[in-house]
Amino acid sequence: MSDAPSNIFAGNPLDRAGDRRNDPAFIAEMAKHPEALAMRCDAAGPVTEEGSDGPRLAWAPLTKARASALGEEIFLGLWKGAPVFAVEVADGGMPLREAAMAMSPADAAMAGAAKSLFDWRRRNRFCPNCGTEALATGGGWRRACPSCGAEHFPRVDPVCIMLPVFRDRCFVARGPAWPPGRMSAPAGFIEPGETIEEACARELFEEAGLRVTRVRHHSSQPWPFPSQLMIGLVCAVESDAVTLDPSELAESAWLTRQEAADALAGRHPTVIAPPPVAIARTLIQAWVDGVDP
Numbered sequence: 001m002s003d004a005p006s007n008i009f010a011g012n013p014l015d016r017a018g019d020r021r022n023d024p025a026f027i028a029e030m031a032k033h034p035e036a037l038a039m040r041c042d043a044a045g046p047v048t049e050e051g052s053d054g055p056r057l058a059w060a061p062l063t064k065a066r067a068s069a070l071g072e073e074i075f076l077g078l079w080k081g082a083p084v085f086a087v088e089v090a091d092g093g094m095p096l097r098e099a100a101m102a103m104s105p106a107d108a109a110m111a112g113a114a115k116s117l118f119d120w121r122r123r124n125r126f127c128p129n130c131g132t133e134a135l136a137t138g139g140g141w142r143r144a145c146p147s148c149g150a151e152h153f154p155r156v157d158p159v160c161i162m163l164p165v166f167r168d169r170c171f172v173a174r175g176p177a178w179p180p181g182r183m184s185a186p187a188g189f190i191e192p193g194e195t196i197e198e199a200c201a202r203e204l205f206e207e208a209g210l211r212v213t214r215v216r217h218h219s220s221q222p223w224p225f226p227s228q229l230m231i232g233l234v235c236a237v238e239s240d241a242v243t244l245d246p247s248e249l250a251e252s253a254w255l256t257r258q259e260a261a262d263a264l265a266g267r268h269p270t271v272i273a274p275p276p277v278a279i280a281r282t283l284i285q286a287w288v289d290g291v292d293p
Helices: 024-031 062-068 096-102 105-123 196-208 257-264 279-288
Strands: 037-041 048-051 054-057 074-079 082-088 135-137 142-144 157-166 169-174 187-189 212-223 228-237 251-256
Touching: 024 074, 024 082, 037 062, 037 105, 054 096, 054 105, 062 082, 074 105, 082 105, 096 105, 105 212, 157 196, 157 212, 157 279, 169 196, 169 257, 169 279, 187 196, 196 212, 196 228, 212 279, 228 279, 251 257, 257 279
Parallel strands: 037 082, 157 228
Antiparallel strands: 048 054, 074 082, 135 142, 157 169, 157 187, 169 251, 212 228
């Protein structure tokens, strides 16, 4: 997978050891490992320190990090054979969007995974079946109800995000709450009983009146705000006639490859491209570089 497109929050370097973390003896052994490290993370993002190239994760020995932990640590995996954990703290973290654009891709990916897990844990303290407080198991990746026996796992919400293309132009749009000029690729949650391609076609028609004729998968991105998986697509549409749903999109633009390149470089007079943290920017750059539906 070394040639896979790179998106921020993708490319987690850890061996998740998913086949072993359900063994309590393994987790206990890893927690006692003399080289066990812990990432600290508050509700906003990870605790960082200044490195030679900017912010980086401020790792601490697990035994030390436990002193300020709000709950049990979560086992993230193995890094070069040594166990890596995450602990939740009350404060001191750097906002994750800001941190992700400044730290290394590996650090951003690990921090994103930790934040998603802590967000899930905060929202799922009690069993939704019977209301009993659930217990953390599986190294923090599962919650088990001691009353009804139900097991609950972190959820991932799939979202399709698509760059529509008609002939030699791509379509970008702005949400009503976004700053003037800030444009991105349209996106929407995939609904139950719906394929990725069907969601792409439905969302574009609902939001912009565009009819999809062909869909190409480009890349995906874990999006820990709190737990989406962004599925990046480039799609062909049958015309450039647009009918915007004002509750979803405030304005839109069709860009040539040169205009899209100018927006990415900050040279476009009216269109501001998505930030580097967003997969939408990856999709626009891919199309500028010659990727078609």
